[in-house]
Amino acid sequence: MFELLFQKFDEKIGLTEDEKELSKSFFIPKKLRKKQYLLQEGDSCKYVAFVEKGLLRSYKVNDKGAEQIIYFAFEGWWISDHYSYLTGEPSEFNIDAMEDCELLLLSRQAEEQMLEKIPKMERFFRILLQNNLIATQKRLFSSLSHTAEERYAELIKSCPTTLPQRIPQHMLASYLGVTPETLSRIRRQMTLKVR
Amino acid sequence: MFELLFQKFDEKIGLTEDEKELSKSFFIPKKLRKKQYLLQEGDSCKYVAFVEKGLLRSYKVNDKGAEQIIYFAFEGWWISDHYSYLTGEPSEFNIDAMEDCELLLLSRQAEEQMLEKIPKMERFFRILLQNNLIATQKRLFSSLSHTAEERYAELIKSCPTTLPQRIPQHMLASYLGVTPETLSRIRRQMTLKVR
Numbered sequence: 603m604f605e606l607l608f609q610k611f612d613e614k615i616g617l618t619e620d621e622k623e624l625s626k627s628f629f630i631p632k633k634l635r636k637k638q639y640l641l642q643e644g645d646s647c648k649y650v651a652f653v654e655k656g657l658l659r660s661y662k663v664n665d666k667g668a669e670q671i672i673y674f675a676f677e678g679w680w681i682s683d684h685y686s687y688l689t690g691e692p693s694e695f696n697i698d699a700m701e702d703c704e705l706l707l708l709s710r711q712a713e714e715q716m717l718e719k720i721p722k723m724e725r726f727f728r729i730l731l732q733n734n735l736i737a738t739q740k741r742l743f744s745s746l747s748h749t750a751e752e753r754y755a756e757l758i759k760s761c762p763t764t765l766p767q768r769i770p771q772h773m774l775a776s777y778l779g780v781t782p783e784t785l786s787r788i789r790r791q792m793t794l795k796v797r
Numbered sequence: 798m799f800e801l802l803f804q805k806f807d808e809k810i811g812l813t814e815d816e817k818e819l820s821k822s823f824f825i826p827k828k829l830r831k832k833q834y835l836l837q838e839g840d841s842c843k844y845v846a847f848v849e850k851g852l853l854r855s856y857k858v859n860d861k862g863a864e865q866i867i868y869f870a871f872e873g874w875w876i877s878d879h880y881s882y883l884t885g886e887p888s889e890f891n892i893d894a895m896e897d898c899e900l901l902l903l904s905r906q907a908e909e910q911m912l913e914k915i916p917k918m919e920r921f922f923r924i925l926l927q928n929n930l931i932a933t934q935k936r937l938f939s940s941l942s943h944t945a946e947e948r949y950a951e952l953i954k955s956c957p958t959t960l961p962q963r964i965p966q967h968m969l970a971s972y973l974g975v976t977p978e979t980l981s982r983i984r985r986q987m988t989l990k991v992r
Contacts, residue, residue: 662938670942672934685931724919731926736880738933739867743857745940746974747865779941 603631606654606678607706614729615722625723628716629706634658634699640681641697647686649707653679656703657768660695661776671777674700674769676762680730701768750780751788798826801849801873802901809924810917820918823911824901829853829894835876836892842881844902848874851898852963855890856971866972869895869964871957875925896963945975946983 604626611617617625629652634640640658641647651658653675660681661671672695675681686693687710708716717723737760744753757777758765769777775785799821806812812820824847829835835853836842846853848870855876856866867890870876881888882905903911912918932955939948952972953960964972970980 662942664942668942670938672938672941684927684934688927688931724923728919728923728926731923731930732879732883735926735930735933736883738930738937739879742933742937742940743865743867745937746867747857747859747863 603654603704604629604706607652610652610678611726615726617720617722621720621722625716625720628712629708630712632705632707634703634705636699636702639696639698640705641683641686641693641695643694643696644692646690647683647693647695649709650680650682650684650687650713651675651697652706652708653677653681654704654706656699656701656705658697658699658703659773659777660697662695669776670779671773674761674777680734700773745779750778750784751791753778754785754788755792798849798899799824799901802847805847805873806921810921812915812917816915816917820911820915823907824903825907827900827902829898829900831894831897834891834893835900836878836881836888836890838889838891839887841885842878842888842890844904845875845877845879845882845908846870846892847901847903848872848876849899849901851894851896851900853892853894853898854968855892857890864971865974866968869956869972875929895968940974945973945979946986948973949980949983950987 604622607629608617608622611622611625630649632651634656640649640651641660643663655677657677658675658681659671660673660675660683661669664670673681681697683693683695683697685691686695713727717727744756748756754774757774762768771785772782775782778785780788799817802824803812803817806817806820825844827846829851835844835846836855838858850872852872853870853876854866855868855870855878856864859865868876876892878888878890878892880886881890908922912922939951943951949969952969957963966980967977970977973980975983
């Protein structure tokens with residue numbers, strides 16, 4: 603259950619076997635079936651979740667009742683509503699499972715205790731936040747000044763190669779902020795270009 | 798020169814007078830005249846800058862040669878290209894002064910040394926990154942699913958009240974990702990609604 607998480611730790615910080623064993627005690631293993639919620643709008647976000655297996659999405663329902671997908675989280679990624687997690691305020695977002703998932707949950711309190719017991723982890727979470735910030739900034743820039751076609755190409759590049767099989771078209775369209783019809787047109791054009 | 802920075806430290810962590818004195822030694826005071834660059838596209842971003850006085854912007858020149866403003870930094874805010882700062886890669890962004898500025902610069906090396914000498918600072922920079930991430934995520938959501946009018950209202954709300962006098966209209970338009978003509982129309986409509 604912890605293989606992928608430990609691999610991520612190893613990529614960024616050097617933990618001893620004892621520290622790895624200790625770190626396990628702070629995470630809560632959790633399975634979600636497809637379509638189950640990890641977080642519902644209006645609830646406070648109690649955990650950050652590491653995805654050992656499966657795929658989740660975070661989304662918001664806008665004033666017109668449409669789902670706007672903010673983020674997909676694949677194996678090896680983290681997902682949470684950071685604002686709600688940190689402040690305890692009710693979340694404006696939903697997080698649900700797009701496939702059967704195996705997660706490792708970390709509560710605020712467990713995170714604080716883990717940082718206290720294993721100070722190297724401060725570094726791990728700072729790097730994680732930095733990378734998340736960089737990715738979000740890139741996406742913001744791209745949403746402001748790239749076309750939907752360019753943004754689709756960027757998404758395909760940044761995600762696992764299995765993405766097109768794993769994410770339904772209408773969800774990809776919602777992530778890109780375009781209608782499903784526009785996405786179909788983009789995909790047709792891109793296929794024509796490749797030929 | 799350090800009043801505002803120390804105020805920010807006090808809001809988030811408790812530093813002793815000795816620690817504050819020590820922290821000064823890691824920052825490089827720097828004055829920029831209006832229109833001078835802190836960072837130019839293609840250079841590596843060597844510093845994060847704290848704004849004691851003045852106003853800066855970060856922007857990118859897109860494929861069509863137009864400036865896309867990503868971020869404004871007022872007094873008490875930080876500005877940098879985090880990706881370039883962390884990786885040493887050439888930056889895709891420009892940062893320049895929109896007014897005469899007084900800055901406190903922190904290099905990677907100085908930051909690492911400061912974190913080592915004053916471990917409480919880890920917490921300060923983690924909180925800073927978290928807040929930055931939350932703000933960027935909000936802005937991303939808003940760029941994906943709010944109208945330009947809603948985004949303009951959010952900007953006005955989140956910035957100092959002096960914003961309209963300090964930022965030229967064409968730069969506000971660039972930040973919002975709309976043409977100056979669209980921004981004028983939005984402002985006229987908002988004025989009519991207020992009356």
